[in-house]
Amino acid sequence: MRKSLLIVSLVLGLAAIAAAQNGTVLLNAAGATFPYPIYSKWFDVYHTAHPNVQINYQSIGSGGGIRQLQAGTVDFGASDGPMTDEQLGQSKFKILHFPTVLGAVVPTYNIVGVSGELNFTQKALAGIYLGTITKWDDPEIAKANAGVKLPNADIVVVHRSDGSGTTYIWTDFLAKVSEDWKKKVGNAATSVNWPAGLGGKGNEGVTGLVKQTPNSIGYIELIYAVQNNIPYGKVQNAAGNFVKADLAGVTAAAAADAKNIPEDFRVSITNAPGPKVYPISSFTWLLIPAQIQDAAKREAIKDFLKWMLVEGQKYNEGLTYAQLPKEVIARETKAISLIQ
Amino acid sequence: MSAAATTIAHEVPPQAGPRAFLRRLRGGDEIAHLITLTFAALILLITSMLVYELWANSHLSRAKFGWMFFWTRVWDPNFDNFGAAPFIYGTLVTSAVALCLAVPLGLASAIFLSELAPRKVSDVISFLIDLLAAVPSVIYGLLGIFIVVPVMRTTIGPALIHTLGNVPYIGALFHGPNYGVGFLTAGIVLAIMVVPFIISVSREVLLTVPREQREAALAMGATRWESTWKVVVPWARTGIMGSVFLALARALGETMAVTMVIGNAPTIAASLLSPGDTIASTIASQFTEATGDLYLSSLIELGLVLFLITFILNGLARILIVATGRGGGRPA
Numbered sequence: 180m181r182k183s184l185l186i187v188s189l190v191l192g193l194a195a196i197a198a199a200q201n202g203t204v205l206l207n208a209a210g211a212t213f214p215y216p217i218y219s220k221w222f223d224v225y226h227t228a229h230p231n232v233q234i235n236y237q238s239i240g241s242g243g244g245i246r247q248l249q250a251g252t253v254d255f256g257a258s259d260g261p262m263t264d265e266q267l268g269q270s271k272f273k274i275l276h277f278p279t280v281l282g283a284v285v286p287t288y289n290i291v292g293v294s295g296e297l298n299f300t301q302k303a304l305a306g307i308y309l310g311t312i313t314k315w316d317d318p319e320i321a322k323a324n325a326g327v328k329l330p331n332a333d334i335v336v337v338h339r340s341d342g343s344g345t346t347y348i349w350t351d352f353l354a355k356v357s358e359d360w361k362k363k364v365g366n367a368a369t370s371v372n373w374p375a376g377l378g379g380k381g382n383e384g385v386t387g388l389v390k391q392t393p394n395s396i397g398y399i400e401l402i403y404a405v406q407n408n409i410p411y412g413k414v415q416n417a418a419g420n421f422v423k424a425d426l427a428g429v430t431a432a433a434a435a436d437a438k439n440i441p442e443d444f445r446v447s448i449t450n451a452p453g454p455k456v457y458p459i460s461s462f463t464w465l466l467i468p469a470q471i472q473d474a475a476k477r478e479a480i481k482d483f484l485k486w487m488l489v490e491g492q493k494y495n496e497g498l499t500y501a502q503l504p505k506e507v508i509a510r511e512t513k514a515i516s517l518i519q
Numbered sequence: 520m521s522a523a524a525t526t527i528a529h530e531v532p533p534q535a536g537p538r539a540f541l542r543r544l545r546g547g548d549e550i551a552h553l554i555t556l557t558f559a560a561l562i563l564l565i566t567s568m569l570v571y572e573l574w575a576n577s578h579l580s581r582a583k584f585g586w587m588f589f590w591t592r593v594w595d596p597n598f599d600n601f602g603a604a605p606f607i608y609g610t611l612v613t614s615a616v617a618l619c620l621a622v623p624l625g626l627a628s629a630i631f632l633s634e635l636a637p638r639k640v641s642d643v644i645s646f647l648i649d650l651l652a653a654v655p656s657v658i659y660g661l662l663g664i665f666i667v668v669p670v671m672r673t674t675i676g677p678a679l680i681h682t683l684g685n686v687p688y689i690g691a692l693f694h695g696p697n698y699g700v701g702f703l704t705a706g707i708v709l710a711i712m713v714v715p716f717i718i719s720v721s722r723e724v725l726l727t728v729p730r731e732q733r734e735a736a737l738a739m740g741a742t743r744w745e746s747t748w749k750v751v752v753p754w755a756r757t758g759i760m761g762s763v764f765l766a767l768a769r770a771l772g773e774t775m776a777v778t779m780v781i782g783n784a785p786t787i788a789a790s791l792l793s794p795g796d797t798i799a800s801t802i803a804s805q806f807t808e809a810t811g812d813l814y815l816s817s818l819i820e821l822g823l824v825l826f827l828i829t830f831i832l833n834g835l836a837r838i839l840i841v842a843t844g845r846g847g848g849r850p851a
Contacts, residue, residue, distance in 0.1 A: 212807075240807030242815075266810070335698060340783030340796075342596075342808025365597035369808040372595035377698060377794050378783025380804055387664055392672070392698060 202231050204479040209237040210244020210257030213344045213400065214463045217280055217498050218257065221491045225483055232479045241344055241369065248274065248466050254476055256466035259344020260351075260367065261445035273469035275518065276444040277484060277511055278462035279491075281501035283401040283429045284348045285411035285459070287386065290315055291330055291393050297412040298323040298421040301450075301458075304414065305357035307334055307396060309364075310375030315394060323421070330394065337388045337397035340378025342369040348461040349398050352449040367447065401429070402499040416458040417450050426501040428457035434504035444511070460501070470519055477518060484515050570826065577820035579813050588820060594785045594801075596809070601817035603824050605785035609702065609795035610828065613777065614770040616706025616791065617713055622763055624710070625717025629759075632718070633725035634747045645722055652715035660779035663708040668780055671707075672699030676792055679703075691789045700782035703791040708776050713766035720765060724758030725751060757840055764836050771829055774803035798825040 215238035222234040239247075241258040248256035249270050261276055286299055303319045306312035312319055316329040339346045351367030353360045364371050377392075379385035382403040389397040401424050404411050413421040422428055435453035440446045450458045465484075471477035488508045495502045503511075580588065580601065591602020628648075632641045676697035684693040728751045736746035752759070782794025783804065798821050809815045 242808040242810040245810060260810075263810075333696070340778060340800075341804035342806075342810075344808075365595075368597045369810060370805055371597045372593060372600075373784070376784065377700060378796075378804075380778050380783070384779065388700070391664075391669060 202475070204232045204475045206232065206234045206255070206476060206479060206483075207237075207253045208234060208244075208255045208257060208465075209239050209247045209253045210466070211241045211259045211344055211463055212238040213259050213282055214257065214280055214500070216402075217495060217500050220494050220498060221487060224494065225486055225491075228486075229479075229482070232483070234483070240342065241347075242342060245466065248468070254471075255468070255480065257464065258466055259461070259463050260347040260369065261447075261464060262466065275467045275469050275514065277465045277467060277514070278433075278444050278503060278507060279465055279487060280495055281429045281433055281460055281462055281503065282344075282348070283424045283432075283457055283460040283501070284345055284352075284398050285401050285404050285424045286396060286398050286414065287389055287404060287409050287411045288396040289389050289393060291332065293327060293329065295327055296410070296423070297327065298415070299412050300415045301356035305353050305360050308336060308338070308353060308373075308375065309357070309359060310336070311359075323415070332394040335392050335395035336373075336376030337379055337385050337392070337395050338373050338376050339370070339385060339398075340380050343381075344369065344461075344463065345382070345398065345400050346370055348449065348459060351447050351461070352459045355447075355450045401425075405499045414458055416454075416456050417452050418454045418456070420454055422455065422457045424457045424459070426496060426499065428455055429460040429501035430504055432456040432458070432460040433462065433501075433507060437504055437506035437510075440507065440510070444507075444514070467518060469517060481515050481518055484518075485512065488512055570823075573819055573823040573826060577816050577823050579816035580820040581816075583813065584817075588817075589824070592785075592787060596805075596811065596814045599811065599813050601813070603798070603821055605787050606796055606798045606801050606821060607824060607828070608787045609705075609781065609785075610771060610797040610799070610825070612702045612791070612795070613705040613709055613781065613797055614767060616703060617709035617770045618763065618767060620707065620710035621714045621717055621766060625714045625762070625766070626721060626759065628714075628718045629721035629725055630747060630752070633722045634743075634751065641722075645719060648715045648718050652719060656712065656773060656776040657779075659708055659712050660776035662711075663704065663776060663780040667704055667707055668699040671701075671704050671792075672697060679792070692791050695788070695790045695793055697792045698782060698794060700780050701790075701792050701794045702781065705777050705781040705795070705797070706791070708780050709770045709773060712773065712776060713769050716766045716769065717762045720762030721755070721759045724755040724762070727758075728754045756843070760836065760840055764833065767832060767836075768829060771825065771832070772799050773797075774799045778804055798822075798828075 215236070218236050218238075222236055226233055236257075241260060244253075244256035244258055245262060245266060247253045249266075257279075259282075262274065267274060286304065288297065290297075297320075300319060300323050303312060303317075303323065306317070306319055313334055314331055315334055316331045321329055347367050347369050350360075350364065350371055354364070354366050363374060377388060379388040379397065382399045385397040385399055386403070386407070386409055389395045399409065399411075403409070411424065413423045416422050431453060432448050432451045435456050436446065436448045436451040444462070444464065446462070448460055448462065451460075467480060467484075471480065488503070488511055492502045492508070584591065584601065588601070588603050589607070590604055591600070592604045593600050593602050594605065595601070632645055636644070676699065679693040680697060684690050732750050732754055733746050736750040737743070741749065777797050778800035781796060781800060783796050783800065784794040785796045785801075786793060788795070802818055802821055802825075806815075806818055809818055
């Protein structure tokens with residue numbers, strides 16, 4: 180018993196010494212699930228190029244990422260929504276936001292007898308999700324879809340049942356375009372008190388319910404829709420144009436607002452101005468402590484951020500994430516020096 | 520506990536060396552006593568620590584909502600207003616539906632397998648049933664979403680609305696829009712999940728009923744069915760009840776399978792076809808992204824409520840067993 184303990188501790192000790200001698204930097208991170216595919220790709224490629232840096236990322240959700248970062252159990256976090264002033268106030272140390280990639284949310288639907296692409300006005304989407312527009316042939320939907328024969332059927336609204344960055348982006352958009360939504364349901368949040376509809380778990384749950392339920396509408400991530408060939412509708416942007424979501428339109432949304440992005444990068448880019456902008460887009464962020472005591476970890480994180488902004492962005496489109504616009508990359512590169 | 524301590528102190532010689540220790544080890548009794556006692560105490564410790572953690576971490580929510588938490592029908596993370604009523608309702612309704620379907624089915628299967636089927640057939644079938652009990656719940660959820668939900672929406676739901684829906688009183692259970700997802704669908708999927716537990720445990724218990732009991736009944740002129748229903752089943756009653764509570768516990772705490780087929784809308788509606796939500800499915804869905812402190816605290820209080828429900832139901836079950844213990848069968 181004692182002998183085996185001794186052996187175990189010896190082995191562990193040796194392993195620790197070996198790790199220290201190699202100068203391996205182990206970084207632990209946790210947070211958002213939406214950017215997980217691109218993050219794991221980045222961390223893997225970065226590790227191949229820099230064998231002495233290993234980053235473990237747990238995609239436990241934005242809320243968990245923020246809490247673990249505040250508790251100091253991870254070296255950095257990741258979130259689909261920027262931290263609120265209240266959350267930043269609760270933290271014992273300063274936290275910096277670094278946008279990494281862009282994502283978008285699209286409406287998907289299943290209407291009996293309608294196979295074409297539908298246009299959704301901002302009012303229509305808000306009304307449907309508020310439960311004030313209940314029929315598919317409602318004038319607010321019909322006027323944007325001349326020539327499409329919409330049935331006089333009840334709309335079955337589908338939303339996410341789990342807390343999610345996707346819901347955050349979707350409700351952020353609805354709260355911006357509809358006063359009623361803001362009053363009744365509130366601002367952007369990872370989960371809200373839905374006035375109408377059914378809940379599905381995850382993108383796959385929402386897609387499954389929409390596919391199975393006649394005359395239903397749901398919202399899913401663009402990346403999920405593209406990868407699984409799920410048809411989705413066009414959404415009216417701030418300029419009044421109906422735009423079908425694609426990666427260029429999402430990057431355009433970020434570029435359009437680049438001048439208005441605040442110093443700390445905590446910004447919502449839903450309903451951004453510009454004729455080509457897709458209006459339901461958002462950044463996702465890495466959350467990095469402004470002060471990192473461990474010099475090796477600090478340098479590793481800074482170097483990774485620099486790499487992510489240049490090399491890393493090249494991997495985005497292969498995984499259907501939109502690239503950051505040039506203006507944002509330039510500003511982020513400057514902001515890296517704030518990490519001390 | 521003190522009795523154990525005195526026994527051991529008693530046996531230990533004043534100069535207890537390694538040799539004395541070894542001798543007692545060979546004897547085994549005290550050691551076994553000590554080890555089993557420790558493990559039994561460990562269960563108590565784990566349970567009390569669980570309750571303590573749930574209690575302590577739900578502090579914020581308890582302080583803000585108090586008893587209102589049980590009646591409030593709103594779950595609004597955006598405006599920090601939380602109530603458990605729809606989830607408590609959903610948990611109780613889906614579990615009740617599941618038991619209503621699973622108990623007759625499970626008990627009948629168990630009786631057939633233990634009393635009527637040839638031993639070889641019985642062994643093969645119960646092997647398969649044990650396999651069913653080991654299937655992960657997400658598989659049942661997929662089964663639910665791809666098979667049960669469409670059938671509910673296109674066939675069973677409309678059929679129920681047009682038949683039972685017109686019967687006075689019962690009709691309230693089967694009306695309104697039928698999405699395919701809801702309390703009834705969740706109950707059906709839960710029933711499929713828990714039925715293997717009932718069959719497997721009940722069969723084992725029925726098989727332990729002594730042969731003499733059956734022979735005596737037959738000798739008294741009872742038919743085979745009479746001997747089964749009036750002698751064998753009452754004898755095994757406690758064990759059968761045990762299997763039902765095991766099934767109930769699984770139904771109450773199920774997350775994945777339920778969340779995939781219940782519709783996840785926190786509503787309280789009489790209609791079984793209406794979408795709803797349960798405590799366990801809500802915790803599983805929302806815990807990871809719960810950013811606010813009060814939000815998290817309320818989710819933990821939901822866990823506490825689920826623990827309380829399980830505790831109360833188990834207590835009632837014990838009382839039921841004791842109360843019905845005087846109707847013949849094995850002396851408890």
